[in-house]
Amino acid sequence: VPTPTPADIHIPADLLPADGRFGCGPSKVRPEALAGLAATGASYLGTSHRQPGVKSVVRRLREGLGELFHLPDGYEVVLGNGGTTVFWDIASLQLIERRSQHLVFGEFSGKFADAVRAVPALADPVIVASETGTHPEPQPGTDVDAYALTHNETSTGVMMTIGRPDDRALVVVDATSGAGGLRVDATQFDAYYFAPQKCFASDGGLWVALLSPDALDRAIRLRGSRWVPPSLDLVAALDNSRNDQTGNTPALATLFFFADQLVWMLERGGLEWAAGRSDRSADILYGWAEASAYAHPFVAKPDERSRVVGTIDLDSSVDALAVAQALRANGIVDTESYRKLGRNQLRIGMFPAVEPADVEALTHCIDYVAAELAA
Numbered sequence: 001v002p003t004p005t006p007a008d009i010h011i012p013a014d015l016l017p018a019d020g021r022f023g024c025g026p027s028k029v030r031p032e033a034l035a036g037l038a039a040t041g042a043s044y045l046g047t048s049h050r051q052p053g054v055k056s057v058v059r060r061l062r063e064g065l066g067e068l069f070h071l072p073d074g075y076e077v078v079l080g081n082g083g084t085t086v087f088w089d090i091a092s093l094q095l096i097e098r099r100s101q102h103l104v105f106g107e108f109s110g111k112f113a114d115a116v117r118a119v120p121a122l123a124d125p126v127i128v129a130s131e132t133g134t135h136p137e138p139q140p141g142t143d144v145d146a147y148a149l150t151h152n153e154t155s156t157g158v159m160m161t162i163g164r165p166d167d168r169a170l171v172v173v174d175a176t177s178g179a180g181g182l183r184v185d186a187t188q189f190d191a192y193y194f195a196p197q198k199c200f201a202s203d204g205g206l207w208v209a210l211l212s213p214d215a216l217d218r219a220i221r222l223r224g225s226r227w228v229p230p231s232l233d234l235v236a237a238l239d240n241s242r243n244d245q246t247g248n249t250p251a252l253a254t255l256f257f258f259a260d261q262l263v264w265m266l267e268r269g270g271l272e273w274a275a276g277r278s279d280r281s282a283d284i285l286y287g288w289a290e291a292s293a294y295a296h297p298f299v300a301k302p303d304e305r306s307r308v309v310g311t312i313d314l315d316s317s318v319d320a321l322a323v324a325q326a327l328r329a330n331g332i333v334d335t336e337s338y339r340k341l342g343r344n345q346l347r348i349g350m351f352p353a354v355e356p357a358d359v360e361a362l363t364h365c366i367d368y369v370a371a372e373l374a375a
């Protein structure tokens with residue numbers, strides 16, 4: 001009997017998760033949110049973003065994020081178009097004054113450092129790197145005015161605790177995949193920025209930044225002293241956000257799903273509840289891998305293992321790509337590892353929208369597929 005090809009493997013229906021989306025962005029949008037959008041009929045999509053119908057959604061978002069993150073007085077929720085990648089350019093121009101220090105421990109943290117290095121107005125950034133599967137520690141005292149941290153390195157599944165290395169430099173945090181699924185203390189950051197296609201179970205294309213008074217002061221001062229392209233102007237975005245709008249036209253569906261997910265979290269207990277959901281999923285996934293004969297958590301230190309993005313190495317006897325292909329053929333999608341990492345690995349999104357019971361079901365499906373591939 002020839003070894004089955006991945007696409008020939010049929011996972012028994014009673015093993016399958018209720019929802020097969022385990023990607024790390026765009027990630028699972030709750031079916032109830034999609035139904036909610038459809039139910040708006042002709043009253044929302046296709047209407048002006050300068051009118052109360054859409055502006056009330058933006059207001060709910062801004063107020064809801066303030067509540068979810070317990071933002072201290074004076075912090076502001078600012079949003080604009082372009083996703084996190086665009087916010088990197090905004091941060092380069094209006095949050096870094098002269099030199100930044102970057103903790104680089106994967107693809108995304110590296111990309112921001114690269115963007116900063118190319119900015120003529122700035123000195124070469126200080127890079128503190130560590131081996132993949134770990135995170136470096138900030139190094140205070142290196143004459144920098146901003147620390148660029150990453151709450152969750154989505155490419156490797158490593159998370160870090162957000163804290164101030166010193167009390168002089170701004171703490172600027174890429175929280176794209178961590179925000180809404182990992183606990184954070186807002187007094188420990190000046191800019192906590194993200195996009196809603198990960199923990200907020202929405203679509204891409206939007207950036208959001210939670211900004212401290214110090215970050216706002218610096219943005220205003222730097223705009224007065226260097227040229228900033230109008231589309232990247234954080235102060236203009238602040239003015240628009242205070243008026244519950246964006247500078248140019250946003251994707252209304254993205255705003256809707258984002259606000260829906262936020263209300264869903266707040267009604268159930270806020271960030272602590274949402275992080276608790278991801279904790280349950282992570283305990284299931286890593287617990288399974290630790291007990292497995294062929295699967296192992298990639299991240300060695302348990303407290304650095306991400307609660308929202310799980311990376312699981314497989315022994316060379318089990319081809320991870322074939323496993324992911326077989327899962328995909330059965331409706332379980334986006335479990336492939338981050339391409340450039342080049343490991344025999346599965347990567348599992350465990351954002352709050354994902355049911356912990358579905359993560360449990362997924363582990364049984366992986367075991368089933370691995371056994372079939374070995375047969």
Ligand SMILES: *Cc1c(COP(=O)(O)O)cnc(C)c1O
Pocket residue numbers: 025082083084085086108109150152153154174175176177195204205
């Ligand atoms: C997804 C992701 C990004 C990129 O977000 P875009 O909105 O696609 O630009 C950046 N950083 C991290 C940590 C991410 O997970």
